[in-house]
Amino acid sequence: MDNRRRPIGVFDSGVGGLTVASAIKQILPNENIVYFGDTAHLPYGDKSAEAIKGYSHRITEFLLGYDAKMILIACNSASASAYESLKETYSGRAEILDVINPVVDYIANKGFHSVGVIGTKRTISSGTYSDKIGTAASGTKVFSMATPLFVPMIEEGFIFDDISNAIIRTYLSDPGLSNIEALILGCTHYPIIRNQISKFFNFNIEVVDSARIVAVRLREMLESESLLNDSSSRGKDLFFVSDYTEYFEKIARMFFEGNLDLKRADIWT
Secondary structure, eight states, X not given: OOGGGXXXXXXXXXXXXXXXXXXXXXXXXXXXXXXXXXXXXXXXXXXXHHHHHHHHHHHHHHHHTTTOSEEEEOOXXXXXXXXXXXXXXXXXXXXXXXXXXXXXXXXXXXXXSEEEEEEOHHHHHHTHHHHHHHHHOTTOEEEEEEOTTHHHHHHTTOOXXXXXXXXXXXXXXOGGGTTOSEEEEESTTGGGGHHHHHHHTTTOSEEEOHHHHHHHHHHHHHHHTTOOOOOSOOOOOEEEESSOOHHHHHHHHHHHTTOOOEEEOOTXX
């Protein structure tokens, strides 16, 4: 097969990575996607770094079985815990892209004085965002806060209602977020509630969603490696979950309308 026509492998713990996959389809409509949502192990945010590494390596092997030319870690917890390990292990077999480094570069180029980061316990406790922003933009003050209820809230379908608004308000009322210029959504699930988050801040700050930023970086990488699919003749996007949930299919169809081939793949047995 022409390397340019090989698919892009994308994985996340659940529905969150669909926000990134959707951005990829908007920016790179000729590319094919093979998506894996590890719904059997979600949320990743309360798992150990070693456990997440193990999941990430097994999923990468699965995606490489579909001849993926690029592996996109569409999960902040996995990006923080497994990115370097995946790069080292799979160098030469596929390009590896995470969702953290592109956002750090974006923040550095914007020159913010103060930013907030919200994410899972694993992402925040790793210190990845604060460390990387401290290196790339030393003049930027970073306030990081774990918001562990957001992922299960979203995965259970509690969005756009009084429950989600109460949880959002409880977390974002923290004084550390009172004077920020931008808020990094350090989890790919969070764009699903982006409007509610923006509304809490009266739309006065920039809410940084990694999806489009990462999709643009992906396009740059494909172009630099001569892997960009410039053919309008394309195959079918494939979507796999390790444990089927009706909510995953509902959200997936919201992003991808009728073009959805969802299958269960128990890669752990």
